[in-house]
Amino acid sequence: xxxxxxxxxxxxxxxxxxxxxxxxxxxxxxxxxxxxxxxxxxxxxxxxxxxxxxxxxxxxxxxxxxxxxxxxxxxxxxxxxxxxxxxxxxxxxxxxxxxxxxxxxxxxxxxxxxxxxxxxxxxxxxxxxxxxxxxxxxxxxxxxxxxxxxxxxxxxxxxxxxxxxxxxxxxxxxxxxxxxxxxxxxxxxxxxxxxxxxxxxxxxxxxxxxxxxxxxxxxxxxxxxxxxxxxxxxxxxxxxxxxxxxxxxxxxxxxxxxxxxxxxxx
Numbered sequence: 001x002x003x004x005x006x007x008x009x010x011x012x013x014x015x016x017x018x019x020x021x022x023x024x025x026x027x028x029x030x031x032x033x034x035x036x037x038x039x040x041x042x043x044x045x046x047x048x049x050x051x052x053x054x055x056x057x058x059x060x061x062x063x064x065x066x067x068x069x070x071x072x073x074x075x076x077x078x079x080x081x082x083x084x085x086x087x088x089x090x091x092x093x094x095x096x097x098x099x100x101x102x103x104x105x106x107x108x109x110x111x112x113x114x115x116x117x118x119x120x121x122x123x124x125x126x127x128x129x130x131x132x133x134x135x136x137x138x139x140x141x142x143x144x145x146x147x148x149x150x151x152x153x154x155x156x157x158x159x160x161x162x163x164x165x166x167x168x169x170x171x172x173x174x175x176x177x178x179x180x181x182x183x184x185x186x187x188x189x190x191x192x193x194x195x196x197x198x199x200x201x202x203x204x205x206x207x208x209x210x211x212x213x214x215x216x217x218x219x220x221x222x223x224x225x226x227x228x229x230x231x232x233x234x235x236x237x238x239x240x241x242x243x244x245x246x247x248x249x250x251x252x253x254x255x256x257x258x259x260x261x262x263x264x265x266x
Contacts, residue, residue: 050264051263076109079187082182087160092176095161101128105184107158112256114190115139116181118199118231119159130155135232135241139196142232142245146253154188156181158203171201178203191259192226192252197231215248218255227252 008095085087090096103120106129114129123133140150159169159177185193195201198211204221205214205228214228229248230241 073110076187080105080109080184082121083183083187084100087180090180093161093173095159095163095173098164099161099207100125103128103130103157103160103162105130105154105160107150107154108152109154109188111152111154111188112157112191112259113152113194113252114154114185114188114192115194115196116200116204117155117157117196119157119166120162121166121233125162130157131232136237138232138235143247146248146249146256154184154190155185174199174203190224192255193221193226194249194252195226195228197234200231201228213245218251227253 040148060155084102087102088105099120107114117131120130121133121135123136124130130136139155143150143153158181159173160180161177163169163173193204201211201214202208204226207214207218211228212228215230216228218225218227220226227248229245230238235242235245
């Protein structure tokens with residue numbers, strides 16, 4: 001290798017490190033973390049280690065083979081709009097009477113990554129869009145930190161209407177609203193799900209385990225890999241746990257990168 005080639009290689013490495021530092025600073029991480037590139041060997045190792053770990057399976061909803069067969073983007077948009085119109089007249093629980101706006105969900109109907117939160121807050125209720133307040137701004141930074149834009153992903157909540165005073169969702173509210181979320185997942189058919197916080201994680205996985213023990217690894221949701229991590233609103237109160245969420249999201253990023261690499265080889 002010539003001197004010029006060595007200089008170019010070093011410049012490339014320095015640029016990559018600089019980009020990573022800026023990305024992690026934007027997410028609020030003060031220390032640089034480096035991860036090994038995803039390779040076929042590391043992929044096999046990851047799959048092998050996953051087999052040795054207990055994975056909780058969801059008993060909620062349909063199996064992948066029973067999912068709605070949706071292929072084109074236009075078709076997905078039409079079905080999502082029809083589902084949203086159905087929800088606009090939904091008054092199965094009292095939240096339909098107290099909401100300002102229905103917060104159905106937003107994003108790319110062909111998203112490979114879908115985030116699921118708990119319920120709309122004040123800002124979301126006023127604007128009719130999920131995650132637009134302070135927690136939503138942090139979620140946007142999280143998405144951008146893994147090299148995506150909000151328009152690349154799909155974001156929804158377990159509940160589509162704001163509980164008064166931002167109280168926790170009631171069990172009966174979750175039961176009544178959950179079929180709409182399950183339908184959204186069927187339509188979008190994400191490659192990866194990310195559950196944000198306690199209610200999303202426990203509802204989708206049908207478990208009472210706390211987020212602290214569920215996060216950090218992929219679970220199986222009806223054949224879809226699902227990462228559990230802390231809710232952005234929790235991070236606003238506990239900023240020291242941002243590093244843990246960053247570790248979770250790097251695993252999501254690497255998994256999506258591995259999928260993208262496989263698709264490009266076909």
